[in-house]
Amino acid sequence: MSPATSVFRKILMGSATAVGAFLLYLLIPAISFAAEPQTVEQTAWWIWMLLLFAFSFVLGIFSVLAGVGGGVLFVPIVSGFFPFHLDFIRGAGLLVALSGALSAGAPLMRKGLADLKLGLPMALVGSISSIAGALAGLAMPANIVQLLLGIAIMGIAMLMMKSKSSGLIDHQEPDALSKMLGISGVYYDEVTKKDVSWQIHRTPMGLVLFMFIGFIGGMFGMGAGWANVPVFNLLMGVPLKVAVATSGLVLSINGAAAAWVYIFKGAVIPLIAVPAIGGIMLGSKIGAKLLTKVNTRSVRMIVIIMLVIAGLRSLLKGFGI
Amino acid sequence: MIMDKNKKSQGIDNVQQVYAKVLENASHVGFALLIGGYFVYILQLLPLSIPIDVIAGNWHLSAAEMQQKLNTPSGWSFFATTAMLMKGDVFSSLSIYYLATATIFCLLFTIPAYIREKNYIYTTIAFFQIAVLLVAASGIIN
Numbered sequence: 001m002s003p004a005t006s007v008f009r010k011i012l013m014g015s016a017t018a019v020g021a022f023l024l025y026l027l028i029p030a031i032s033f034a035a036e037p038q039t040v041e042q043t044a045w046w047i048w049m050l051l052l053f054a055f056s057f058v059l060g061i062f063s064v065l066a067g068v069g070g071g072v073l074f075v076p077i078v079s080g081f082f083p084f085h086l087d088f089i090r091g092a093g094l095l096v097a098l099s100g101a102l103s104a105g106a107p108l109m110r111k112g113l114a115d116l117k118l119g120l121p122m123a124l125v126g127s128i129s130s131i132a133g134a135l136a137g138l139a140m141p142a143n144i145v146q147l148l149l150g151i152a153i154m155g156i157a158m159l160m161m162k163s164k165s166s167g168l169i170d171h172q173e174p175d176a177l178s179k180m181l182g183i184s185g186v187y188y189d190e191v192t193k194k195d196v197s198w199q200i201h202r203t204p205m206g207l208v209l210f211m212f213i214g215f216i217g218g219m220f221g222m223g224a225g226w227a228n229v230p231v232f233n234l235l236m237g238v239p240l241k242v243a244v245a246t247s248g249l250v251l252s253i254n255g256a257a258a259a260w261v262y263i264f265k266g267a268v269i270p271l272i273a274v275p276a277i278g279g280i281m282l283g284s285k286i287g288a289k290l291l292t293k294v295n296t297r298s299v300r301m302i303v304i305i306m307l308v309i310a311g312l313r314s315l316l317k318g319f320g321i
Numbered sequence: 322m323i324m325d326k327n328k329k330s331q332g333i334d335n336v337q338q339v340y341a342k343v344l345e346n347a348s349h350v351g352f353a354l355l356i357g358g359y360f361v362y363i364l365q366l367l368p369l370s371i372p373i374d375v376i377a378g379n380w381h382l383s384a385a386e387m388q389q390k391l392n393t394p395s396g397w398s399f400f401a402t403t404a405m406l407m408k409g410d411v412f413s414s415l416s417i418y419y420l421a422t423a424t425i426f427c428l429l430f431t432i433p434a435y436i437r438e439k440n441y442i443y444t445t446i447a448f449f450q451i452a453v454l455l456v457a458a459s460g461i462i463n
Contacts, residue, residue: 127457256423270416273417274417
């Protein structure tokens with residue numbers, strides 16, 4: 001192991017331990033609830049903003065290394081950590097996911113990895129349901145949303161533990177709908193130095209699942225890359241790289257649709273949203289640089305543990321414990 | 322393997338190139354506005370409609386409770402008066418609005434490109450997608 005790799009690993013493990021310890025602390029409601037009122041009143045707003053920026057920065061690094069979007073980590077973890085109401089955290093979470101997708105979109109489209117013809121039909125059904133999800137989520141009492149969020153987060157953690165994305169795809173016959181829509185593509189794989197052509201199948205089932213995913217994403221203010229990618233890759237036969245990139249494209253449209261609902265309900269506060277966006281985006285850039293230097297499997301395991309703890313915390317809050 | 326006749330030699334759709342170009346420009350402008358707007362807000366370079374301390378003192382409330390208590394402007398109500406637009410917090414909010422609108426710009430540019438390609442299925446999909454986003458941005462459904 002090179003010295004640089006060793007240093008990166010130490011930094012990463014140190015951050016993980018600190019975040020984990022804090023999350024464990026938060027998991028003990030008696031301690032955290034006792035401390036909360038004092039902390040909120042006595043801490044100046046700008047300290048919370050700096051903490052939010054720093055925390056989002058660390059989440060940005062972890063999200064890239066673990067291969068998940070920042071949005072999925074942001075909402076459950078920040079809701080257990082900061083004094084903001086869940087409405088504002090979900091509003092910021094949606095914008096975090098939207099901003100990440102917007103900033104990465106253009107280069108991925110130019111490389112042929114994000115595919116507009118694949119993404120647009122899925123985004124159309126997903127954006128309608130994400131609006132419905134956002135309206136439903138903001139109409140529900142906070143404790144019910146916390147409870148459902150806890151269940152969803154535990155489900156995502158399970159999915160991350162069990163899912164095996166497929167880099168190699170089976171070339172099955174395209175279905176009638178994908179033929180009609182002309183969904184197929186070619187991209188240049190920089191690893192194999194070859195053009196890879198692809199086509200899809202099970203498009204109708206994919207559309208139904210994207211509708212469901214859109215609803216969940218809108219309701220909890222999370223990005224939905226954790227669900228988009230397996231549906232594209234494992235169900236529809238889209239190559240993994242195209243699935244990841246096109247998931248961002250879908251997210252940028254679904255996130256924008258749901259974001260308007262949060263904006264009109266007053267759930268987007270720039271004071272909270274902007275440091276979160278800035279932190280995650282900066283962290284993601286650092287994470288992308290570290291990607292080849294650290295063991296991403298270990299990071300993925302750390303993220304799963306973080307999600308389980310955040311999910312438990314959310315469940316406890318939902319039950320009023 | 323089905324190959325679309327409109328794909329370039331590199332395999333990239335013409336319309337996709339248009340979308341990518343608009344997205345790149347729109348997101349660069351968006352992030353510059355986001356950062357600029359936030360500094361104008363927190364450094365209070367312009368007067369604020371609601372002081373930061375007041376927001377911070379109430380951010381534990383739900384969005385509905387905060388709106389009711391502080392009468393915070395939301396949606397397009399910022400545009401009710403020109404004086405409102407010269408507030409630091411409003412300026413920062415508008416930068417977020419711009420980001421949420423960026424995909425509409427991208428889709429608007431794809432429609433003429435799809436029409437030129439005589440791809441009426443995707444022209445329709447793009448049209449409906451814009452309609453969905455505009456309905457959301459109009460606030461009608463709220």
